[in-house]
Amino acid sequence: MFEVNCGVIIMDESVVQDVLGLYEENIDKLDISAKEKGALKKSLKDKYRDMYYDYGDAIGVIAAQSISEPATQTTLRSYHRAAGIGLNITQGLPRILEIFDARKAPVTPAMKIYLKKEFNTKIKAINIASSIKETNLKHIMVLDSLDLGNMTVEVELDKKLIDKLSIAPDKIVSAVKRKIKNLNGTIDGNKIIFEMNKDKVTVKDLQTLRFKLREVHVKGIKGITHCIVEKTGDDFVLYTLGSNLGKVSKIEGIDISRMVSNNIFEIADTVGIEAARTTIVSEITETLRAQGVDTDVRHLLLVADTMTQSGDIQAIGRYGLSGSKSSVLARANFEETIKHLVEAAVAGISDELNGIVENVMIGKTARVGTGLVEVAMKTQTSAKVDENNKK
Numbered sequence: 001m002f003e004v005n006c007g008v009i010i011m012d013e014s015v016v017q018d019v020l021g022l023y024e025e026n027i028d029k030l031d032i033s034a035k036e037k038g039a040l041k042k043s044l045k046d047k048y049r050d051m052y053y054d055y056g057d058a059i060g061v062i063a064a065q066s067i068s069e070p071a072t073q074t075t076l077r078s079y080h081r082a083a084g085i086g087l088n089i090t091q092g093l094p095r096i097l098e099i100f101d102a103r104k105a106p107v108t109p110a111m112k113i114y115l116k117k118e119f120n121t122k123i124k125a126i127n128i129a130s131s132i133k134e135t136n137l138k139h140i141m142v143l144d145s146l147d148l149g150n151m152t153v154e155v156e157l158d159k160k161l162i163d164k165l166s167i168a169p170d171k172i173v174s175a176v177k178r179k180i181k182n183l184n185g186t187i188d189g190n191k192i193i194f195e196m197n198k199d200k201v202t203v204k205d206l207q208t209l210r211f212k213l214r215e216v217h218v219k220g221i222k223g224i225t226h227c228i229v230e231k232t233g234d235d236f237v238l239y240t241l242g243s244n245l246g247k248v249s250k251i252e253g254i255d256i257s258r259m260v261s262n263n264i265f266e267i268a269d270t271v272g273i274e275a276a277r278t279t280i281v282s283e284i285t286e287t288l289r290a291q292g293v294d295t296d297v298r299h300l301l302l303v304a305d306t307m308t309q310s311g312d313i314q315a316i317g318r319y320g321l322s323g324s325k326s327s328v329l330a331r332a333n334f335e336e337t338i339k340h341l342v343e344a345a346v347a348g349i350s351d352e353l354n355g356i357v358e359n360v361m362i363g364k365t366a367r368v369g370t371g372l373v374e375v376a377m378k379t380q381t382s383a384k385v386d387e388n389n390k391k
Contacts, residue, residue: 020044051296056372058356060306063299067284070293071096089262095287099280102307102315104265109223109243112260114235119253125229125236128253130165131220132240133227137176138214140167146210151201153194153210167219175218180209221247245270264313273308280304280313327351329358 027040053059074093090098090108098106113132115125142156157169169192173185182197194213196205224242231237243263249256249270261267262283268276281297281304288295306321307314314320322334328351332340343349353359359366 020048051298054369056369058366058368059302061356063302066295066299067288067303070288070295074288074291074293091287091290096284099264099283099287100303100316102264102313102320106262108241109261109263109266111224111238111240111243111245111248111262113238113240113248114255114258115238115253116255120234120236122229122231122236124253125238128251129227129229129238131251132224132238132248133220134217134222134224134242135165135167135219136214137172137216137218140165140172140218141214144210144213146203146206147193148203148206150193150195151206153206153213155192155194155213157190157192159190165219172216172218176213176216179216180212183209224248268313273311273313276313277304277308280307325355327353327355327358329353329361330355333357333361 023044024041027037030037030040032040053062071093074096088108089110090106094107115128119125119128137155140158140161142158144153144155146152147154157172162169162172169187173187173192176185176194177183184195184197186193186195194209196209198205221242221244223244224240226239226241228239229236230239243261243266245259245261245263245266246269248254249259262279264276264279264283267279281300284300284303285295285297303316307316314324316322318335322331325331328340328344328349332344344351351358353362353364354367356366356368365371
């Protein structure tokens with residue numbers, strides 16, 4: 001419906017006419033007077049005309065103002081409890097900065113996971129959630145202790161919990177050996193005794209081993225620290241703190257087509273840059289509207305298109321879009337002024353003065369709006385006005 005064409009956002013005219021026609025049909029069905037119907041139709045057409053940008057308008061400046069000014073009114077430190085289930089997700093200005101700065105990973109990565117119809121039951125949803133949530137050894141043990149007589153570390157497991165999660169003790173030993181080298185593990189009922197393959201083992205070695213054992217990953221997907229099930233309508237939805245689209249999508253029963261993540265780079269790597277662009281728009285829209293800000297989506301579309309037009313996600317900053325501009329003066333105007341001017345002087349780089357910033361800096365009319373017009377023609381009306389003025 002929307003596209004960027006030569007820097008100007010336009011709307012497909014055929015779509016617009018379809019929408020206008022549908023709107024007028026619904027107005028005609030209303031039980032109101034003909035005068036009121038005419039006023040409604042006129043208000044729609046007027047609103048549509050007001051949304052048009054003229055050729056040559058500096059839409060980048062308009063988009064920047066329309067987003068940044070309301071963004072300054074958002075909460076500086078805000079957290080959203082996802083679906084009221086106690087998972088704090090970063091919102092407000094910090095979230096907006098995360099997106100526009102194109103940070104590799106959000107402070108609070110999160111996912112919203114839907115299930116296929118045949119798996120959409122409470123029991124199956126809980127089982128899938130337990131297979132997703134990261135489980136370390138410290139989560140399934142009762143206690144760990146040092147046996148200074150045999151110089152070993154003993155770990156007592158929670159029998160009910162490992163049975164519930166279907167984690168066999170021998171798999172725990174295998175996971176530990178993959179993580180920590182030169183170590184032997186012996187299973188003794190609900191206990192696992194770990195012994196180091198060293199000639200001389202000190203108490204300090206055992207203490208270090210003890211803390212390492214606690215962090216060994218034994219089940220689930222690394223990085224997903226919470227996974228909670230909540231019923232939304234007819235669906236059992238999984239909310240996670242932590243994100244890993246690639247591995248979660250391989251789990252049986254997951255509806256990949258409806259899976260959502262707030263990690264934009266992960267989406268770009270897993271699904272593609274178009275999906276990342278859509279996520280940028282939806283995440284900014286959701287964040288702004290949560291703060292009571294209703295910015296026109298066309299401004300957000302322009303920013304998202306600009307950030308992803310190269311095929312990669314670029315930040316709006318010195319190391320992204322602003323730092324990669326071809327104009328020396330435009331780069332110097334943003335940040336690191338001396339650095340850009342010195343480098344340009346040493347390399348003998350010239351500035352063609354094609355953009356807005358560099359023309360404003362030197363007091364020249366920028367080639368936007370009326371500045372696009374180089375040749376003007378007197379119309380018959382304007383010629384008569386000139387004659388009258390002479391008289």
